[in-house]
Amino acid sequence: MRPYLKYFCNFAQNSRNMKVLKCIGLLFIFFANLPALAQEQQFAVPYTLADRDRAILTEAKLVAIDARISALEAKMEVRFESIDKQFMYQQKQIDDIKTLFYWGFGILITLFIFMLGYMIWDRRTAMKPALEQASKAEETSRSLAATLREYSKKHPDLAEILRTHGIL
Numbered sequence: 001m002r003p004y005l006k007y008f009c010n011f012a013q014n015s016r017n018m019k020v021l022k023c024i025g026l027l028f029i030f031f032a033n034l035p036a037l038a039q040e041q042q043f044a045v046p047y048t049l050a051d052r053d054r055a056i057l058t059e060a061k062l063v064a065i066d067a068r069i070s071a072l073e074a075k076m077e078v079r080f081e082s083i084d085k086q087f088m089y090q091q092k093q094i095d096d097i098k099t100l101f102y103w104g105f106g107i108l109i110t111l112f113i114f115m116l117g118y119m120i121w122d123r124r125t126a127m128k129p130a131l132e133q134a135s136k137a138e139e140t141s142r143s144l145a146a147t148l149r150e151y152s153k154k155h156p157d158l159a160e161i162l163r164t165h166g167i168l
Contacts, residue, residue, distance in 0.1 A: 145167060148162060148167065149162070149167075149168065152168065
């Protein structure tokens with residue numbers, strides 16, 4: 001056996017030495033893993049200077065975007081107000097046109113009713129003299145027929161003429 005191994009075996013046989021050997025081994029393992037722990041802590045830093053710079057740039061961009069959005073909102077508000085004014089103006093025009101149609105149709109219907117009444121009145125007034133003349137002519141015709149009948153009693157040739165025409 002080699003001499004250092006022989007010394008290690010003798011050293012390891014002693015239980016007190018064994019406890020010391022275990023402690024040294026644990027310390028060795030602990031110190032061997034210490035850089036890994038330090039490196040792990042280094043990754044655990046959540047916020048670096050680059051992150052801070054990025055956050056500042058992001059905040060500046062958000063402020064710029066907010067300014068643009070508020071400018072757009074102001075423009076949209078002005079446009080919506082002008083659209084509302086145009087809509088109200090068009091609504092007023094539509095209301096005026098409706099009123100014009102109501103008046104126009106009302107006047108036309110009134111004129112039609114007036115014309116109908118005038119035609120009925122004119123027909124009655126124009127027919128009255130014609131009816132009077134027709135009744136006068138009928139009366140005259142009856143009296144003439146009665147006169148001719150009386151006269152035909154004395155003159156047979158006239159009676160013959162009146163029979164051929166269906167008056168007797």
